[in-house]
Amino acid sequence: MLSLLCPSPPLISQRNSYFFKDCIWLGATHDGYPRVPLDEYTKSRRGHGRADIDIVSEAALSQALFTFGFLESVMEIKIPENVLLRTRDDGTRVMTCENLPHLLQTWRSRIRSLKHQDIQRCYEWADRVDKITGQMYKLLMLHVMHPTCYSPIFICHRQSQLSFPDIAAIFNVIASIAYGVTVSRRIFPKMPPSTTDWTFMLDLDKSVENDLVKNGWCPSLMRIFSGSVCLLGYVATCQPFTRDWMPGHAECTRSVCIIHNIDPSNYVNRHVTATCNCTYAKPALEKIMDLLGTGDIPVIETCDSDLLGTSNGMRTPYVAISHVWSDGLGSTSEVGLPTCQISHLARLARHLITNGSFWIDALCVPKQSDMRKKAIGLMAETYRRANVVLIIDAGIRSCALSASPEEKLLRIITSAWMQRLWTLQEGLFASKLVFEFSDGLAPLEDLLPRTEEELTGSPLLVELALELHRMRKHIQPPHSITLGDAAQSLRWRTSSRLADETLAISGLLNVNPVDLYDLSPQQRMRKFLIQIRNLPPDIIFMQGPKLEERGFRWAPATMMTGHQIAMSASAEEHTAICTSDGLFSEYAAVYFPDIVMQQQLEWFVRDQRHSRRIYKITDMSEESSGNAKYTCNTLLLRRLPGSSEVKSCVAVLVLPESSTQCADGTTRFMCEYRRRLLLTVLAEDEVGKINDIKSVIQGNSGHMQVLIS
Structure with missing residues (x-):
């Protein structure tokens, strides 16, 4: 019998980590010329006395510059045409990603070798790579932001010599190559993270996103996918998970997914199997309230009757269950849960800790207002004290442990659990985070790329893991979470009760949620920001609605904006001071x-x-x-x-x-x-x-x- 908690397979995947479609090659000749610096590439290929060449040839030279020219400049080797080009059966030549991973892997091996031989030369090479990448970025910005002035490729389109899908495919390939170089450059010693973002080139064509939505993916996920150079192409190879008890995403928008918003008046719990019709069980309400009343955490200890045993989580090891209500596990202490679900939770908890005690809001948070307020005030402590935080989500559970590393991470980042407001602090506070898959449990650490080769050799894995890495950031010194961190993680999330935003993240920023509980949403945000005090100056540039409170019209009314967040996450850069004025x-x-x-x-x-x-x-x-x-x-x-x-x-x-x-x-x-x-x-x-x-x-x-x- 398969162990419920089993190790994940090795992260290095046999699948190609680069996903861009072949694009048309416009015909520039690359072979037969010497390797030259990036800024001399096109000049060396125009030939003497040929200042004026036709626009199609100029477009072809631009494509060669941004691909072969860029790669040769940073890798400092000659790259033959047959490494990146192939000929189709119909005779047309296309650029393909087939050999790009090996090309970048060889480059990283050369950098490693030089690190051991001559560290100073390695530093100098790193400086050259950053300079060339900066040149490439500025040149591409001119071509994309001012196409009619600077881009022969776009001018070809205006003259009906090149279709728009061809243009989009060409720039998608260029973006993928540039991103692969940006990720691989981390192999250089003492190399700071790159601030270069190549995703501006992906806005040229929305046809891939439109196809994904037609295939059943939620439109709101396009905000995540379109922020990645290599993620869109990968997602196009995967099928979305759909909950058969819920409608599809037809009513969702690019701004928000609505299918997980719950109406308490018609909410129905789900049983473990569709045919089960078992009774409900619940804890003794008086015991739950007594523990909350003394500032303690109630946890479920025994599950062998309709009246569940409880104990004090301040003195008892326990597993905290993190879930979304749309999966049917929502309830209150007064109502309880189906006994089949409780038995399943207890079984999972026993595999994680010896005594099998667990906490779940459905059983340990009362509906009664004053006690609910106390439970919310203890929420951060509840997840911080838990020995394990177990994530249960139907989308993640649809995936097996034997699936590829990319697929497992994709199911996590596209899960309802990753899109809901309250689950953010539940994941961030966990000392140990474990996910339930269809055939077992896996700790987060086993799912993330860790080795140097994993972090530099698979841009797709890195992209998929970014959000989950952020959830582990606070575990490392100085063990703090900034408003910038929280905003980055909140940007794609939503809630059935948007007014709960500051309550749900207050514990992350050392603000007592009880101080905010009785205030209006606008007053909550105002007091929340004042109590944090040190904010990033770029908070005023956030997209989205602003507060209407006097003195705070610069402040975001919400950080669940659905937009990319430019706010710094570095504590050293939280230099703005928020006061009551x-x-x-x-x-x-x-x-x-x-x-x-x-x-x-x-x-x-x-x-x-x-x-x-x-x-x-x-x-x-x-x-x-x-x-x-x-x-x-x-x-x-x-x-x-x-x-x-x-x-x-x-x-x-x-x-x-x-x-x-x-x-x-x-x-x-x-x-x-x-x-x-x-x-x-x-x-x-x-x-x-x-x-x-x-x-x-x-x-x-x-x-x-x-x-x-």
């Missing part, structure tokens, strides 16, 4: 005379400090509504952008005569939040396209310490 921090600033804006989608500011620099300001804010006017005179950013960069900024109104001298001699300005905008530095050839250059606002730039209200 607003947020005190320092920002880069572009300032100008007061202007009144009214639903103006684009406007321009000239930075007189950099006389040739003009910023394009784009209002794509979800805060825009109707003909609402706003007055502003300053744009705040974390840093001024480089050429053609797009940065989030915030329009504020610095109040007249509001400056005050700080103790360190600096000046602080009072300002009022207006809205979130996007700022782009125009390329020189775009400046001439502004219809009325006189309409450009004259401004300046610098740094400001501000108190934002």
